[in-house]
Amino acid sequence: MGPRRRVRQQSCLREVHLNKSGVGACSRARPVLRLPGRDVAVGPIDLLVLQSTPFCNINCRYCYLPDRANRHRLAPETLKRLFERIVEAPWLIGDELRLSWHAGEPLTLPCGYYSDAFAEIDTAVGDSSTVSHSFQTNGTLINREWVEFIRHHRVRIGLSLDGPAFLHDENRRTRTGGGTHAKVMRGASLLAEAQILFSVIAVVTRQTLAHADDFYDFFRDHGISRVALNVEEVELFHDRSSLGRETAQQYQRFLERLFQRSLEEGQVDFRELAVVRNAVAAGAQDGRRSGQLIRPFATTTCDHAGNIFTFSPELAGASSIAYGDFIVGNVHRQGFDEMLSSPAMMLMLRDIHSGIDRCAASCGHFSLCLGGTPGNKFFENGSFDSTETAYCLHSRQGVANAALAVLERAVFGQSANAPQAR
Amino acid sequence: MSADVREQPFQKEREGSADGLTIDERVQRLRTAFAGIGASKIGADWANFGNEWGQGGGFDNKVVFEKYT
Numbered sequence: 001m002g003p004r005r006r007v008r009q010q011s012c013l014r015e016v017h018l019n020k021s022g023v024g025a026c027s028r029a030r031p032v033l034r035l036p037g038r039d040v041a042v043g044p045i046d047l048l049v050l051q052s053t054p055f056c057n058i059n060c061r062y063c064y065l066p067d068r069a070n071r072h073r074l075a076p077e078t079l080k081r082l083f084e085r086i087v088e089a090p091w092l093i094g095d096e097l098r099l100s101w102h103a104g105e106p107l108t109l110p111c112g113y114y115s116d117a118f119a120e121i122d123t124a125v126g127d128s129s130t131v132s133h134s135f136q137t138n139g140t141l142i143n144r145e146w147v148e149f150i151r152h153h154r155v156r157i158g159l160s161l162d163g164p165a166f167l168h169d170e171n172r173r174t175r176t177g178g179g180t181h182a183k184v185m186r187g188a189s190l191l192a193e194a195q196i197l198f199s200v201i202a203v204v205t206r207q208t209l210a211h212a213d214d215f216y217d218f219f220r221d222h223g224i225s226r227v228a229l230n231v232e233e234v235e236l237f238h239d240r241s242s243l244g245r246e247t248a249q250q251y252q253r254f255l256e257r258l259f260q261r262s263l264e265e266g267q268v269d270f271r272e273l274a275v276v277r278n279a280v281a282a283g284a285q286d287g288r289r290s291g292q293l294i295r296p297f298a299t300t301t302c303d304h305a306g307n308i309f310t311f312s313p314e315l316a317g318a319s320s321i322a323y324g325d326f327i328v329g330n331v332h333r334q335g336f337d338e339m340l341s342s343p344a345m346m347l348m349l350r351d352i353h354s355g356i357d358r359c360a361a362s363c364g365h366f367s368l369c370l371g372g373t374p375g376n377k378f379f380e381n382g383s384f385d386s387t388e389t390a391y392c393l394h395s396r397q398g399v400a401n402a403a404l405a406v407l408e409r410a411v412f413g414q415s416a417n418a419p420q421a422r
Numbered sequence: 423m424s425a426d427v428r429e430q431p432f433q434k435e436r437e438g439s440a441d442g443l444t445i446d447e448r449v450q451r452l453r454t455a456f457a458g459i460g461a462s463k464i465g466a467d468w469a470n471f472g473n474e475w476g477q478g479g480g481f482d483n484k485v486v487f488e489k490y491t
Contacts, residue, residue, distance in 0.1 A: 368449065
């Protein structure tokens with residue numbers, strides 16, 4: 001199976017016509033949403049998160065998902081309707097339509113479910129974009145049948161793995177409280193035997209911070225070369241984190257050690273270092289970074305009932321007095337054009353941009369961060385219209401500080417106080 | 423935006439930096455150096471890592487997949 005041809009959508013933002021609701025559109029253009037003082041471009045989808053099921057077969061201590069004993073499935077007719085809605089709104093479709101099956105453990109459903117789903121999506125999208133599928137999985141259910149499926153359908157794999165067993169099993173546990181590391185590593189071995197490379201998302205807790213070298217060695221020793229670090233966050237049903245504002249400095253030192261070894265040894269790459277390295281190289285307004293969590297529908301989540309969420313995917317399942325249930329529409333009732341002007345969309349967008357303006361005015365890290373982590377702002381501060389969070393102290397400011405320090409040492413030498421002539 | 427609103431956090435960053443530079447100044451200094459030596463020689467590219475949210479990355483495994491399909 002080769003990559004399908006795509007037909008690139010023409011951008012014609014200058015031809016937008018505004019209607020009464022503040023939504024502008026022309027037949028082939030990306031719409032814009034009008035806020036006081038600025039127009040916000042909408043779409044295309046950078047990542048479509050599909051919740052095939054909210055069910056998860058394990059019970060991680062820090063999991064934020066509220067409904068993980070629920071065995072409902074995203075029904076075929078809901079999936080079909082979703083892609084009809086997407087095709088009806090061509091401004092949603094970019095060069096690549098990247099799908100992540102997540103928000104539950106996707107591998108609890110049988111391979112046949114996904115064979116049918118992938119075929120349905122192929123039919124709906126046709127030649128209008130290149131579709132790529134990824135599973136974000138806990139890895140405990142990977143067997144030879146899944147390996148064959150992954151290979152046949154060219155599915156990208158993100159494995160949730162928190163490092164060595166003594167760190168991983170502390171939090172990633174079965175429903176009866178047992179560790180899951182051994183099962184995950186069996187799945188990883190099956191992938192490796194089939195020469196299928198995978199990336200890892202590792203959740204970092206307070207306990208991890210004292211074990212930077214063990215953490216790095218584990219990934220190096222298992223040939224895992226691409227690791228993303230997610231700090232334990234306060235989100236949804238996980239309302240307390242082992243990390244807080246007081247651990248930000250320790251996290252920065254942890255990162256510096258990982259990044260230093262990554263640059264020196266070249267065997268494990270970290271997403272966080274790569275983000276800063278790209279921002280430095282390409283300019284802070286690097287398009288990939290500037291809007292995936294703040295541009296409407298750039299990140300779109302469809303839950304198993306067909307409800308649509310945008311901005312931070314963690315908002316799916318949350319509720320608030322101000323923003324309701326964060327649902328901007330349901331594919332059985334509305335198209336994406338109509339969702340654009342939903343009250344929830346406009347209120348969230350207004351507050352998100354107001355919060356970003358406040359970040360820009362008050363934070364020295366803004367040029368690297370760009371203020372865009374709405375989910376964390378809501379869960380920690382209660383509003384999108386807010387600024388610093390414990391999350392950003394770790395994952396934005398801490399990452400920036402650690403990455404810049406290590407990059408400076410690599411480029412300018414150990415003292416890094418002044419650029420050396422090269 | 424008044425200058426005093428920005429001054430405090432920027433001052434904090436200067437104090438936190440070994441050489442008294444702001445984040446923006448450090449980025450600019452590095453960017454200039456990168457341009458001279460080639461950024462591709464330093465670290466991995468974020469394009470390999472998927473979405474800002476952390477999902478949808480993973481290797482495309484082109485060689486492996488094409489061998490079998």
